[in-house]
Amino acid sequence: MTLVTDPGSFSELPSPPRPSKPDGPLGWRGYDASRARAAERTGEEESVVCGTASVTGTPAVLIAFEFGFLGGSLGERTGDRLEAAYTHARAHRLPVVPLIATGGSRMQEGMLALSQLQRVARQSALTREAGLPQIAVLRDPTTGGGWATLGAGADVVLALPGAQVGFAGSRVRPPGADPAAYTAEGQVAFGSADALVRPEELRETLGQWLRLLTTPAQAAPAPPALGAPGLPATGWAAVRRARSPERPRAQAYLDACFTHRRDIGGDRCGGADTGGMLCGFGERDGRTVAYAAQTGAATRPAGYRTAARLIRLADRLDIPVLTLVDTPGAANDAEAERQGAGAAIAEVFGAVAAARVPITTLVIGEGGSGGALALSAPGNTWATPDSYFSVIAPELAAAILKRPPEEVEATAEQLRLRPQDLVELGVIRGIVNHPQP
Incomplete structure (x- = not known):
């Protein structure tokens, strides 16, 4: 988060409450213990942290994935946080910036985890209809449903060089697959991402994008000609x-x-x-x-x-x-x-x-x-x-x-x-x- 936000500007959004069940919605043995270890290791309670911040002076809602928390995977509580973040963005007319690092949906929650992608897609669509920009930053790795919704579904997609980016993660793709196809560089070459941005340039680049897409506009006059002024005879x-x-x-x-x-x-x-x-x-x-x-x-x-x-x-x-x-x-x-x-x-x-x-x-x-x-x-x-x-x-x-x-x-x-x-x-x-x- 500190990589892109102005110092002292981040304010975390409150997490929506959800009734707790032993070992999650499927009763997956050891799931509670896994989450506890992830929380102790990362200092976070979920795989995403959502809040408001300014980026070189432009306010936005930021969604930052913590890959150290169960591989940045999406579960029901993740979906709650994402939905709340998008709702806050629309209520306050703010652009949305997902900083993605995820391995996909959380296995310990099964289809309930996978269905969070529908929630994310719905929130993204509502935000699009509201006329608010969404700028995604692809970190390492960005795979699975997180790439197919928050990443590839954004208006502008920026990627960190060398990041693994693709729908199929490294453990599920075909054995003979070309690894170059699953990189940030590959996705830019294929037209699925807009640009590679080095980490040290990310704040300024993201800030420029936010200013460009949120600045009031007016009709553009035709530019002056730069070539020879005379008209052709024939x-x-x-x-x-x-x-x-x-x-x-x-x-x-x-x-x-x-x-x-x-x-x-x-x-x-x-x-x-x-x-x-x-x-x-x-x-x-x-x-x-x-x-x-x-x-x-x-x-x-x-x-x-x-x-x-x-x-x-x-x-x-x-x-x-x-x-x-x-x-x-x-x-x-x-x-x-x-x-x-x-x-x-x-x-x-x-x-x-x-x-x-x-x-x-x-x-x-x-x-x-x-x-x-x-x-x-x-x-x-x-x-x-x-x-x-x-x-x-x-x-x-x-x-x-x-x-x-x-x-x-x-x-x-x-x-x-x-x-x-x-x-x-x-x-x-x-x-x-x-x-x-």
Whole structure:
């Protein structure tokens, strides 16, 4: 607990009373003695300690697991404490931070222990509906139901390097299983956790996340353009400028836009597209803005699912969204199809369409087909002078129309894909850094 809390700020919540039965609800011989030894060894009465504290100045409800108490396992009394902690968080409008270190459900309480996962899931869902963020910290080990509810079910998942993280603990997984799959590093690579955080950086990182997800927000204006200001003379000139390696990319725009920011990583479905999509939350003029930014590469299905996850989370927390469009199009290789490219793009279209918070879009480079349009806010999309937006890339349009390669430039002109064309057509609101008509 002291690893993340401000000195002297922690106040433990009272533990709900529960009638005691000899050796627990199943009458498991020796269970009382095991709990007594665990209490003597750890100084705690249960496997979780719940309370309120501030983390670099931001108040939160913290749930800290004590692995030394019966392996941090969940039993009925654990469930009582967790339920009380979540209820207190909702009553006082506080974010919830589980610091997890657990081996799973408590064997000595059988199915009554396992059923606590349903209680935890219910409390997490109610807290989510209340618009309060949940940020999990995965310690060593995080396995079983604790990972599958408190951990993987959180909005943001941070993990300590080297921690064992997985649904199956070391004593129950298949003998030939790849051990790398059950690590914090593996879960980040698979998109099931957002970031690795070293212990000495945990307080500051967690504090930044809490500030970002609890700071009052307002609509995000379109950022200024960072590239050349002049408008392209022809359609093909617009395409060439957007494809130029010297043109500023998403990283430059995010660095210029935010004083500090934190990325989320992964689609929670086994994939991450850090090379094609950057998603997270940043501070701009003292306010929090969520961002989903394409990096100029073809966007993978995991990238679209991560963007959809971000937009839904921002909408639930009442945080405005900025999207940066820059892609030649969605990845269309066979592996992308197997990964559900169409369904992933549909998720983003749906998330944008359903969002109640304001979404602002800036096209900063290539706007290639539906893979770009999915991230675009209807009625609030802007463009930079060195960008274009098209129903499809000119080369592909020419191929579809059975035109020879020498007609690609003429096809680009016919597509009317220049920023000024898009304003005239009513596709975008305007061109940043350029006088509006």
